[in-house]
Amino acid sequence: MTTLADPVPGGRLGDVERAAALGGELSAGGVHGIVLAYVDTAGVGRVKTVPVSALRSAAAWGVGMSPVFDTFLADDRIVATDVLGSPDGDLRLFPDLDRLVALAAQPGWAWAPVDRVTQDGERHPGCSRTFLRSVVADAAREHGLAFRAAVEIEWSVGLDSAPAGEFVPAATGPAYGATRQVELSDYTADLMAACAAQGVDVDQIHPEYAPGQFEISVGALDPVAAADRSVLVRQTIRAVAGRHGLRVSFSPAVGAQGVGNGGHVHLSAWRDGVNLHTGGDRRHGMTPDAEGFVAGVLSRLPALTAVTAPSPASYLRLRPSQWAGVFTAWGLETRECALRLVRGTAGLRAQQANLEVKPVDLAANPYLALGALIAAGLDGLASGAVLPEETTGDPAGLDARTAEARGVRRLPVSLAGAVAEFRADEVLRAALGPVLADAVSAVRQGEIDAVEGLDDERVAAAYRWKY
Template sequence: MTTLADPVPGGRPGDVERATALGGELASAGVHGVVLAYVDTAGIGRVKAVPTGKLASAAAWGVGMSPVFDTFLANDSIVTTEALGSPDGDLRLYPDLDRLVVLAGQPGWAWAPVDRVTQDGDRHPGCSRTFLRHVVADAARVHGLAFRAAVEIEWAVGLDAAPAGEFVPAAAGPAYGATRQVELSEYTADLLAACAAQGVDVEQIHPEYAPGQFEISVGALDPVAAADRSVLVRQTVRAVARRHGLRVSFSPAVVAKGVGNGGHLHLSAWRDGVNLHAGGDRRHGMTADAEAFAAGVLARLPALTAVTAPSPASALRLRPSQWAGVFTAWGLETRECAVRLVRGTAGRRAEQANLEVKPVDLAANPYLALGCVIAAGLDGVASGAVLPEESTGDPVRLGAGEAAARGVRRLPSSLAAAVAEFRADEVLRAALGPVLADAVTAVRQGEIDAVDGLDDDQVAAAYRWVY
């Protein structure tokens, strides 16, 4: 469950009493501090922390943080917009007590995501978590829709003792191989134990394709809780790795060549407790609204990539024929399509059917990514959009004429091209609001400028240990 009401100075009804009780329980359990976590526009997790005894104060009055972090780059440089990037002003970080959890991978610590509020008690227009909460609330109010979502997490495991800056895979076994699972058996077992202790239901964990790469899939939740869970799981993956002498990278491209790390979004739309992606009379069991939602996402993918694949390193991952979904194509369980309908297993499709959006990586702020994808889908619902002809196989094999007839085109192959698409997309910019939309474009342009003149290997190295 996620708290849907905006925080208010003094605390919402019951917040202070609840935080006081939680603080006592945490202290009795040996927890000394609470990490207050959010993700900035560049996709970097930022934190403040309070002693356990100050949790009630944080719930009532928040914790101070400068709004300048909305325009931080991944290298900690700062860019500016008309509203953001100056040394002026202050915000308050309010923890969501519903999502507070004791960190099994970091003894002595608990963790909670935050919403950011101005000193006057208003919602901060640059807060991505608040943005997603309001997108979800508006979908329920206007369209009667609710969503369930999950974020796949892929990461590369390296040796912490490797030379500074270098990536040396911690497992030498083959892709998806039993050898690799054995090589890192203790680490992955401890990771599963930590997730279970934190209430994270893991669907599966396995070795992935690239050297030293693994993937963990977790259960679906409402979109805000799903984004929270993505942040929490990555914190846990990293913390457990450090205890095993390992170092992890969620960068889209740990090395310049080969398959990178994805962060595919899984999303299903529901109305009155019924999954709209199953049991309908449209293609493959979709309802009309489910198809329109998918069509809305597909239509705005070129602009969405500025949010879902936002790093210069993302372009190194978004290459054809690597299951990254780099064409505006959709299909039934076709892993080269950018939007993939996953029907689920016979007998469980009413529960499992969902859309997978593939041109997404873990440099993306998950709140921004989910919020923008949902906004694009809702625009499709509002307009009654219809999906084009579906694709099978690899879209790269389509001739120019057939691709044009199906509306299949290459997604932006550079961050600059994605930003140009985003600047022109009125739906996404309106959904974000001017402050957050301008922060997205300014930060992306800052990242572009930061790697000007670098070759692919240098770009990969620049972001290798940032995410």
């Protein structure tokens, strides 16, 4: 389980001694540097790196980093809020030693996610990982809940030898095809080996629908660890690809047409070791709390898309009948619904039953996405919300009267529409807090302005290699 206690100047009890021991082990294993990783508001992975010899100091006092990165755009331009975006100030990056791991695909390097703390030793209100830790801790304290989560990762594999900026698929076989698996067999085998060496349990890895597209599904963890794992797995996918002369994109849309790359979230709520999504007396075995949780997420999906689908390129993916879940609909094992109830296999439902959220992509900061989804679900749970009638089949085929009766409507068709919904959603903004909520709004508006006047092809090209 992730340590939910905040970092403190001087180090939490035992951290400094543990860091010294871990540093010695890493050095003995040939590791020279440590990647300190976090994800900015725009969804871009950012890092600072330190030598292994600095791990003890980092655990005690953190490593310096400007807060200006909270308002970076995907193209590295900077926007501002009333408190963020200035060149002034400094933060401290504290590595989570529980998540520290040697990188199998990057010999000589280790990796750790960080929490960001002010110079005065207080939580940085713009730190998305701290936000998620707080949401998880509050759920445990106020509702007796724990969560298990996993993020599916879809990515497009291209040739590194392609002309600059272009995407040329590295595999030519059909969707889900054995041919494509054979074509990139060495690459995916090395990827699985690297994941295993890093303690990542892989459930599935296979060719996906779009040209050159693959998907990896990994085991569920607590939400903070699941977000960490999502970042680590993407770092690993990219590093292994580079060793094979390949280039990968996690962008929601590498091209203007066709199925894009998703980052579906699987989430389940637990109390006292019992999965609330099965064994209950509500539809499909949900308990009342599980139904309330799912209903809370469903009711806030339009606003949530500003967090879960945060790029202009996201809306090239979010199109009807392309398995992206673009309507406020839910259903049992219905892959065109935004919310899919997964019952699990008979005999394993107590472990497997969960909620899948489909309008999520890998431009999303996973800490923000998971934290916002849980906050929305908790609001529904606390109010005893109930779900409308479920949808079977493709919601795009519903007649207007049926759709209205079930509350089924199209999710925002643009980032501007999602931002408008987010700005009007008091529950989500309150959960994030004013600093982080304003950063989300400002960065999304910056991305909107950055692509003004661009057609779909140019939008796809602008974000193709950003994530």
